[in-house]
Amino acid sequence: MSSLIPQTFIDDLLNRVDLVDLIDGYVPLKKQGTSFVACCPFHNEKNPSFHVIAQKQFYYCFGCGVSGNAISFVIEYLQRNFVEAVEMLAARLGLEIPRDGKTTKQKPSKSLYQILELVSADYQQKLRTDGKVAVDYLKKRGVSGAIAKQYEIGYAEAGWHNLEKKFPQNIKDLIATGMLILRDDNSYYDRFRDRVIFPIHDRNGRIIGFGGRVLQAEQQPKYLNSPETAIFQKNRELYGLHQIISQKKAITEILVVEGYMDVIALAQQGFDNAVATLGTATSAYHIQLLSRHTKKIIFAFDGDSAGQKAAWRALESALPSLNDGLDARFIFLPQGHDPDSLIRSESALQFKNRLENATSLNKFFFNTLMASLDTTSLAGKSQLVNKAKPYITKMSEGPYKQLIVDELARITHLDIDRIQQLTTSEEASPPMHSKETITRTPTRIAIAILLQNPEILAQCVPQLDLKVVDTLQEPVIKELIQLISKAPETNTAILIEFWRTKPEFTGLTKLAAWDHQVPESALCNEFTDTIHFLAKQQQQTFVSKLIKKSRDEGLSTTERQQLQAILQQRHQPTEEG
Numbered sequence: 001m002s003s004l005i006p007q008t009f010i011d012d013l014l015n016r017v018d019l020v021d022l023i024d025g026y027v028p029l030k031k032q033g034t035s036f037v038a039c040c041p042f043h044n045e046k047n048p049s050f051h052v053i054a055q056k057q058f059y060y061c062f063g064c065g066v067s068g069n070a071i072s073f074v075i076e077y078l079q080r081n082f083v084e085a086v087e088m089l090a091a092r093l094g095l096e097i098p099r100d101g102k103t104t105k106q107k108p109s110k111s112l113y114q115i116l117e118l119v120s121a122d123y124q125q126k127l128r129t130d131g132k133v134a135v136d137y138l139k140k141r142g143v144s145g146a147i148a149k150q151y152e153i154g155y156a157e158a159g160w161h162n163l164e165k166k167f168p169q170n171i172k173d174l175i176a177t178g179m180l181i182l183r184d185d186n187s188y189y190d191r192f193r194d195r196v197i198f199p200i201h202d203r204n205g206r207i208i209g210f211g212g213r214v215l216q217a218e219q220q221p222k223y224l225n226s227p228e229t230a231i232f233q234k235n236r237e238l239y240g241l242h243q244i245i246s247q248k249k250a251i252t253e254i255l256v257v258e259g260y261m262d263v264i265a266l267a268q269q270g271f272d273n274a275v276a277t278l279g280t281a282t283s284a285y286h287i288q289l290l291s292r293h294t295k296k297i298i299f300a301f302d303g304d305s306a307g308q309k310a311a312w313r314a315l316e317s318a319l320p321s322l323n324d325g326l327d328a329r330f331i332f333l334p335q336g337h338d339p340d341s342l343i344r345s346e347s348a349l350q351f352k353n354r355l356e357n358a359t360s361l362n363k364f365f366f367n368t369l370m371a372s373l374d375t376t377s378l379a380g381k382s383q384l385v386n387k388a389k390p391y392i393t394k395m396s397e398g399p400y401k402q403l404i405v406d407e408l409a410r411i412t413h414l415d416i417d418r419i420q421q422l423t424t425s426e427e428a429s430p431p432m433h434s435k436e437t438i439t440r441t442p443t444r445i446a447i448a449i450l451l452q453n454p455e456i457l458a459q460c461v462p463q464l465d466l467k468v469v470d471t472l473q474e475p476v477i478k479e480l481i482q483l484i485s486k487a488p489e490t491n492t493a494i495l496i497e498f499w500r501t502k503p504e505f506t507g508l509t510k511l512a513a514w515d516h517q518v519p520e521s522a523l524c525n526e527f528t529d530t531i532h533f534l535a536k537q538q539q540q541t542f543v544s545k546l547i548k549k550s551r552d553e554g555l556s557t558t559e560r561q562q563l564q565a566i567l568q569q570r571h572q573p574t575e576e577g
Helices: 007-016 019-024 070-077 082-093 112-130 132-140 145-150 162-166 168-176 241-245 260-268 284-291 305-324 339-345 348-356 361-370 378-392 399-412 416-422 442-452 454-463 466-471 475-486 492-497 505-513 520-552 557-570
Strands: 030-032 035-038 050-053 058-061 154-156 180-182 188-190 195-201 207-214 223-225 254-257 274-276 296-302 327-333
Touching (some): 007 082, 007 492, 019 050, 058 505, 070 082, 082 112, 112 132, 112 154, 112 162, 112 168, 112 207, 132 195, 162 188, 168 180, 195 241, 207 260, 254 284, 260 274, 260 339, 284 296, 284 305, 296 305, 305 327, 305 361, 327 361, 361 399, 378 399, 378 416, 399 416, 442 454, 442 492, 442 520, 454 520, 466 520, 475 492, 492 505
Parallel strands (some): 254 274
Antiparallel strands (some): 030 035, 035 050, 050 058, 154 195, 180 188, 207 223
16 A cells, blocks of 8 residues: 555655654653653663754664664554554645645645744634634633734634635644544535634744633533544643743743633633643653653642542642652642632732642652552551552652652651562562664675765765776665665655565665764775675675586686676776876
8 A cells, every 4th residue: 555655745745754853752862962862762761862963854762773864653552553653744844735646746734833923823813803702701811912913822713614614725724633523425524613713833933732611501512522533632731831931031830720611711810820730640751741841840729539539630740750850749639629619719928829739749758649648557568658659650760769768657657678579569660672783894884874874875975986886786775776866955854764565674774773883984895885885795696606506617718808898997906197
């Protein structure tokens, strides 16, 4: 099926996609030198060994050996097949996939991000011109025009076909973004109708979806989000984070709440550091994402049992990040209040005092575990250790884990070393991908240099004897040289993709990430010397074969002439300048 998609389109797709942006949407990356790093999403590890190299549009894990390009990541991480992966990446970029072998030059339509930007602008315009009911609702909730503008709040008017009429040329993209709902009979209608609209931005400021709040009590559901799409994954985004980042100031703390209006109401009262999850529990991904921007996170939840459970899930998600210096705290709101209602019923100073007196994670941790235990008894102390063990084992070794162990030892009066023994995971580490050692050979060195640094070919050409290259019997090297010669601006990701359906693909993917130990300053000389060495080695093998044949059975006239020509050429004196 993949053959129906032209290779030229796939190359163009890989040339346009931003691998760092793609992977960062699923695995938070941190800049480190020329790479972006993270803990590998393909095996469990506590120290980051997963590297994404923007220049090569290629990723590699030094821990388990997994590697690939954007298509590989979608296939392996999101469990898509090849065609689905290409379709997803094309949709992100607004590219139409040519079918049935048609290779006409691609004219990209607007990307999904651009479409949603236009839709958002239309919703905002509607709020100003036709949204009195929405404006009245916002005023009633105490939302000013300045805050509405800051968060780009809009209005989706009543009616089933407004977007279809407004953007008739973009129906397919509106369906892809979930803005239009497709019926079984292939007709479609607007997802958001008669709702206040809250654009959801990614941390780069691009609109990736919307949330809508009803204006009529009988309308259900009360809150409605865009569905999951190629650019929007609910459990990996946080409403309001973009607005915090765009303030361009030090972020001392971030407050995590549960709804759009909580974020808006807090911003209205001067607390412009709140984010909201999008109908999902706080995940480890959310924690990693937030910890890139602040070292202090305060979770605000309802004081009921549901709020306690939500807080505990947030605590579990935060455990792996605590040794990095993260300070996680919790506040529980009075019965019947959410942050929106509470901030409007008490002063900003009172709410600030709540934040300053937030419960620390370690206190919440032990208070929760000890709630139903009698820790004055031996049985209660034993039960506390057993209840704490699965959570402590989730934490990587470091100062915070040690402090938790110290606290547990103090409560139970057990020796710290004994606590550490009891809370050490007995589970075997999950199997990793086998990381094979690659033997250095001239052929592998030449292939690896070209795969990883295709730009050096132009520098090497003056030193290469093209006749020698033509005689090479290394098909991969010859193919690489031809591919790079036709497209000098190519990169590692595109070169690897050429072999995806061929037997060489796995081996070449490994060589694309292999440490060939050749310094950058010597790449060109090493490559040309290696090519000339391979050519001489190939020629020597051919000569030895002919000499052996001449002894055993004799040579044909053509073979005799070939042998004489080679030997004559070898014995010609070299010119000295």
